[in-house]
Amino acid sequence: MGEVGAWIRLLIVFDVVFFIACVLAFEHVIEE
Amino acid sequence: MSGPWRAELGRVAAVAWKDLTAERRTRANANAVLFFAVLVLVLFGFAFGPDADALRVAAPGVLWLTVLFSGVLAFNRSYQVELENGAFDVLLLYPGDRRAIFLGKVVANLVFVLLIEALVVPLAALLYGLPLLAALPGLAAVVLLATLGLVTVGTFYGAMGEPRPGTGSPAAVAVVPHRDPAPRGGRRSDDRGPGGRPHG
Numbered sequence: 205m206g207e208v209g210a211w212i213r214l215l216i217v218f219d220v221v222f223f224i225a226c227v228l229a230f231e232h233v234i235e236e
Numbered sequence: 237m238s239g240p241w242r243a244e245l246g247r248v249a250a251v252a253w254k255d256l257t258a259e260r261r262t263r264a265n266a267n268a269v270l271f272f273a274v275l276v277l278v279l280f281g282f283a284f285g286p287d288a289d290a291l292r293v294a295a296p297g298v299l300w301l302t303v304l305f306s307g308v309l310a311f312n313r314s315y316q317v318e319l320e321n322g323a324f325d326v327l328l329l330y331p332g333d334r335r336a337i338f339l340g341k342v343v344a345n346l347v348f349v350l351l352i353e354a355l356v357v358p359l360a361a362l363l364y365g366l367p368l369l370a371a372l373p374g375l376a377a378v379v380l381l382a383t384l385g386l387v388t389v390g391t392f393y394g395a396m397g398e399p400r401p402g403t404g405s406p407a408a409v410a411v412v413p414h415r416d417p418a419p420r421g422g423r424r425s426d427d428r429g430p431g432g433r434p435h436g
Contacts, residue, residue: 208374215381222385226392230338233396234328 247332251340255314256347265313265348273306273356281363288365295364302356304386307349311390314341338391346387353379 259265280298284290318324327337357379361368368375 208378212374212377212381215378215385219381219385219388223388226388227335227338230392230395231334233392234334 244333244336247330247336248339248343251327251337252343252347255341255344258317259344259348265310266352268313269306269309269348269352270355272309273302273352274359276302276305277356277360277363291364292366295360295366298364299357299360300382302360303349303353303383306352306356307345307383307386307390310345310348310352311387311394314345314391315394338395341394342388342391345391346384349383349387350380353383 277298280294280301281291284294315324318327328334357375358368360366
Protein backbone atom coordinates (compact mmCIF):
# COMPACT_ATOMS: atom_id res chain seq x y z
CA MET A 205 0.00 0.00 0.00
CA GLY A 206 3.00 2.28 0.56
CA GLU A 207 3.82 2.75 -3.09
CA VAL A 208 0.16 3.08 -4.03
CA GLY A 209 -0.25 5.72 -1.33
CA ALA A 210 2.72 7.66 -2.63
CA TRP A 211 1.34 7.63 -6.18
CA ILE A 212 -2.09 8.66 -4.91
CA ARG A 213 -0.58 11.67 -3.15
CA LEU A 214 1.37 12.61 -6.27
CA LEU A 215 -1.74 12.26 -8.44
CA ILE A 216 -3.77 14.44 -6.06
CA VAL A 217 -1.17 17.22 -6.24
CA PHE A 218 -0.87 16.85 -10.00
CA ASP A 219 -4.65 16.89 -10.49
CA VAL A 220 -5.13 19.99 -8.34
CA VAL A 221 -2.36 21.91 -10.13
CA PHE A 222 -3.50 20.99 -13.63
CA PHE A 223 -7.19 21.46 -12.80
CA ILE A 224 -6.64 25.01 -11.58
CA ALA A 225 -4.30 25.82 -14.48
CA CYS A 226 -6.69 24.47 -17.11
CA VAL A 227 -9.74 26.23 -15.64
CA LEU A 228 -7.90 29.55 -15.51
CA ALA A 229 -6.41 29.19 -19.00
CA PHE A 230 -9.53 27.94 -20.79
CA GLU A 231 -11.06 31.36 -21.34
CA HIS A 232 -7.86 32.66 -22.94
CA VAL A 233 -7.60 29.60 -25.16
CA ILE A 234 -11.07 29.91 -26.66
CA GLU A 235 -10.66 33.66 -27.17
CA GLU A 236 -7.73 33.11 -29.54
CA MET B 237 -24.40 28.30 -1.10
CA SER B 238 -24.71 31.79 -2.53
CA GLY B 239 -26.69 32.65 -5.65
CA PRO B 240 -23.87 33.19 -8.19
CA TRP B 241 -22.16 29.93 -7.24
CA ARG B 242 -25.44 28.05 -7.50
CA ALA B 243 -26.04 29.59 -10.93
CA GLU B 244 -22.55 28.57 -12.10
CA LEU B 245 -23.06 25.03 -10.83
CA GLY B 246 -26.36 24.96 -12.69
CA ARG B 247 -24.57 25.95 -15.92
CA VAL B 248 -21.91 23.29 -15.37
CA ALA B 249 -24.60 20.67 -14.81
CA ALA B 250 -26.51 21.84 -17.89
CA VAL B 251 -23.46 21.57 -20.18
CA ALA B 252 -22.56 18.15 -18.76
CA TRP B 253 -26.14 16.92 -19.11
CA LYS B 254 -26.30 18.20 -22.71
CA ASP B 255 -23.14 16.33 -23.68
CA LEU B 256 -24.18 13.13 -21.92
CA THR B 257 -27.68 13.24 -23.41
CA ALA B 258 -26.27 13.74 -26.92
CA GLU B 259 -23.94 10.81 -26.36
CA ARG B 260 -26.71 8.63 -24.95
CA ARG B 261 -28.89 9.31 -27.98
CA THR B 262 -26.31 8.87 -30.71
CA ARG B 263 -23.81 6.49 -29.06
CA ALA B 264 -21.45 7.35 -31.91
CA ASN B 265 -18.57 8.16 -29.59
CA ALA B 266 -19.22 5.28 -27.18
CA ASN B 267 -19.29 2.66 -29.91
CA ALA B 268 -16.10 3.91 -31.54
CA VAL B 269 -14.16 4.33 -28.27
CA LEU B 270 -15.28 1.02 -26.78
CA PHE B 271 -14.47 -0.89 -29.94
CA PHE B 272 -11.07 0.80 -30.11
CA ALA B 273 -10.32 0.01 -26.44
CA VAL B 274 -11.19 -3.67 -26.83
CA LEU B 275 -9.14 -3.80 -30.04
CA VAL B 276 -6.06 -2.34 -28.32
CA LEU B 277 -6.33 -4.79 -25.41
CA VAL B 278 -6.69 -7.79 -27.71
CA LEU B 279 -3.93 -6.67 -30.11
CA PHE B 280 -1.45 -6.11 -27.27
CA GLY B 281 -2.39 -9.56 -26.00
CA PHE B 282 -1.49 -11.02 -29.39
CA ALA B 283 1.73 -8.99 -29.46
CA PHE B 284 2.95 -10.34 -26.11
CA GLY B 285 2.11 -13.93 -27.00
CA PRO B 286 0.78 -16.74 -24.84
CA ASP B 287 3.30 -16.32 -21.97
CA ALA B 288 1.08 -15.69 -18.92
CA ASP B 289 3.86 -14.06 -16.88
CA ALA B 290 4.76 -11.66 -19.69
CA LEU B 291 1.09 -10.73 -20.05
CA ARG B 292 0.74 -10.03 -16.33
CA VAL B 293 3.89 -7.87 -16.27
CA ALA B 294 2.77 -5.87 -19.32
CA ALA B 295 -0.89 -5.58 -18.30
CA PRO B 296 -0.77 -2.31 -16.27
CA GLY B 297 1.03 -0.48 -19.06
CA VAL B 298 -1.32 -1.84 -21.70
CA LEU B 299 -4.34 -0.90 -19.60
CA TRP B 300 -3.22 2.71 -19.20
CA LEU B 301 -2.26 3.04 -22.85
CA THR B 302 -5.74 1.82 -23.73
CA VAL B 303 -7.37 4.34 -21.40
CA LEU B 304 -5.12 7.13 -22.71
CA PHE B 305 -5.79 6.47 -26.40
CA SER B 306 -9.52 5.93 -25.84
CA GLY B 307 -9.71 9.14 -23.82
CA VAL B 308 -7.99 11.17 -26.53
CA LEU B 309 -10.55 9.92 -29.05
CA ALA B 310 -13.37 10.95 -26.70
CA PHE B 311 -11.97 14.44 -26.04
CA ASN B 312 -11.60 15.22 -29.73
CA ARG B 313 -15.13 14.08 -30.40
CA SER B 314 -16.62 16.17 -27.56
CA TYR B 315 -15.49 19.37 -29.33
CA GLN B 316 -16.04 18.22 -32.89
CA VAL B 317 -19.77 17.74 -32.28
CA GLU B 318 -19.94 21.34 -31.03
CA LEU B 319 -18.25 22.68 -34.17
CA GLU B 320 -20.88 21.22 -36.49
CA ASN B 321 -23.34 23.98 -37.43
CA GLY B 322 -21.43 26.48 -35.26
CA ALA B 323 -22.88 25.12 -32.01
CA PHE B 324 -19.79 26.09 -30.03
CA ASP B 325 -20.21 29.77 -30.97
CA VAL B 326 -23.80 29.64 -29.72
CA LEU B 327 -22.62 27.98 -26.52
CA LEU B 328 -20.14 30.83 -25.98
CA LEU B 329 -22.95 33.37 -26.27
CA TYR B 330 -24.79 32.00 -23.25
CA PRO B 331 -24.64 34.36 -20.25
CA GLY B 332 -22.31 33.50 -17.39
CA ASP B 333 -18.72 32.49 -16.94
CA ARG B 334 -17.21 30.54 -19.82
CA ARG B 335 -15.37 28.34 -17.38
CA ALA B 336 -18.73 26.63 -16.79
CA ILE B 337 -18.49 25.27 -20.35
CA PHE B 338 -15.08 23.79 -19.61
CA LEU B 339 -16.15 22.34 -16.26
CA GLY B 340 -19.31 20.88 -17.79
CA LYS B 341 -17.29 19.20 -20.52
CA VAL B 342 -14.83 17.89 -17.92
CA VAL B 343 -17.71 16.34 -15.95
CA ALA B 344 -19.26 14.79 -19.08
CA ASN B 345 -15.91 13.43 -20.30
CA LEU B 346 -15.10 12.12 -16.81
CA VAL B 347 -18.37 10.18 -16.64
CA PHE B 348 -17.82 8.87 -20.17
CA VAL B 349 -14.21 7.74 -19.59
CA LEU B 350 -15.09 6.17 -16.22
CA LEU B 351 -17.87 4.18 -17.90
CA ILE B 352 -15.40 3.01 -20.54
CA GLU B 353 -12.94 2.06 -17.78
CA ALA B 354 -15.66 0.14 -15.93
CA LEU B 355 -15.78 -2.14 -18.96
CA VAL B 356 -12.10 -2.07 -19.95
CA VAL B 357 -10.53 -2.79 -16.52
CA PRO B 358 -12.43 -6.07 -15.88
CA LEU B 359 -11.82 -7.10 -19.50
CA ALA B 360 -8.08 -6.45 -19.08
CA ALA B 361 -8.08 -8.44 -15.83
CA LEU B 362 -9.78 -11.31 -17.67
CA LEU B 363 -7.53 -11.24 -20.74
CA TYR B 364 -4.25 -10.72 -18.90
CA GLY B 365 -4.95 -12.86 -15.82
CA LEU B 366 -4.78 -10.08 -13.23
CA PRO B 367 -6.03 -10.49 -9.64
CA LEU B 368 -8.52 -7.64 -9.87
CA LEU B 369 -10.36 -8.12 -6.56
CA ALA B 370 -7.18 -8.15 -4.45
CA ALA B 371 -5.95 -4.85 -5.93
CA LEU B 372 -9.35 -3.19 -6.19
CA PRO B 373 -9.27 -0.58 -3.36
CA GLY B 374 -5.92 0.94 -4.36
CA LEU B 375 -6.61 0.49 -8.05
CA ALA B 376 -9.99 2.24 -7.81
CA ALA B 377 -8.44 5.29 -6.14
CA VAL B 378 -5.60 5.46 -8.66
CA VAL B 379 -7.95 4.99 -11.62
CA LEU B 380 -10.24 7.76 -10.38
CA LEU B 381 -7.43 10.26 -9.76
CA ALA B 382 -5.50 9.46 -12.93
CA THR B 383 -8.70 9.67 -14.98
CA LEU B 384 -9.57 13.06 -13.48
CA GLY B 385 -6.16 14.42 -14.45
CA LEU B 386 -6.28 12.87 -17.89
CA VAL B 387 -9.76 14.22 -18.57
CA THR B 388 -8.90 17.72 -17.29
CA VAL B 389 -5.86 18.10 -19.52
CA GLY B 390 -7.48 16.27 -22.46
CA THR B 391 -10.57 18.48 -22.37
CA PHE B 392 -8.35 21.56 -22.21
CA TYR B 393 -6.21 20.54 -25.17
CA GLY B 394 -9.32 19.50 -27.07
CA ALA B 395 -10.36 23.16 -27.08
CA MET B 396 -7.01 24.29 -28.49
CA GLY B 397 -5.86 24.53 -32.06
CA GLU B 398 -9.13 25.54 -33.73
CA PRO B 399 -10.14 22.05 -34.84
CA ARG B 400 -12.55 21.92 -37.75
CA PRO B 401 -15.36 19.42 -38.40
CA GLY B 402 -14.04 16.19 -39.80
CA THR B 403 -10.46 16.82 -38.73
CA GLY B 404 -8.55 15.76 -35.66
CA SER B 405 -7.51 18.37 -33.11
CA PRO B 406 -3.92 18.42 -31.80
CA ALA B 407 -5.11 16.87 -28.52
CA ALA B 408 -3.74 13.49 -29.52
CA VAL B 409 -0.28 14.96 -29.93
CA ALA B 410 -0.44 17.38 -27.02
CA VAL B 411 -1.98 15.28 -24.25
CA VAL B 412 0.34 12.31 -24.26
CA PRO B 413 3.65 13.97 -23.26
CA HIS B 414 2.02 16.43 -20.85
CA ARG B 415 -0.12 13.83 -19.18
CA ASP B 416 2.63 11.30 -18.54
CA PRO B 417 2.44 11.29 -14.70
CA ALA B 418 -1.18 10.07 -14.66
CA PRO B 419 -0.74 6.87 -16.67
CA ARG B 420 2.74 6.41 -15.24
CA GLY B 421 1.39 6.68 -11.71
CA GLY B 422 -1.43 4.33 -12.54
CA ARG B 423 0.95 1.84 -14.06
CA ARG B 424 3.58 1.94 -11.32
CA SER B 425 1.14 1.79 -8.42
CA ASP B 426 -0.43 -1.51 -9.47
CA ASP B 427 2.60 -2.99 -11.17
CA ARG B 428 4.59 -5.71 -9.45
CA GLY B 429 7.18 -7.75 -11.23
CA PRO B 430 8.02 -11.37 -10.54
CA GLY B 431 8.79 -11.83 -6.85
CA GLY B 432 6.95 -8.64 -5.89
CA ARG B 433 9.79 -6.40 -7.06
CA PRO B 434 8.60 -3.12 -8.59
CA HIS B 435 9.79 -2.39 -12.09
CA GLY B 436 12.27 0.44 -12.49
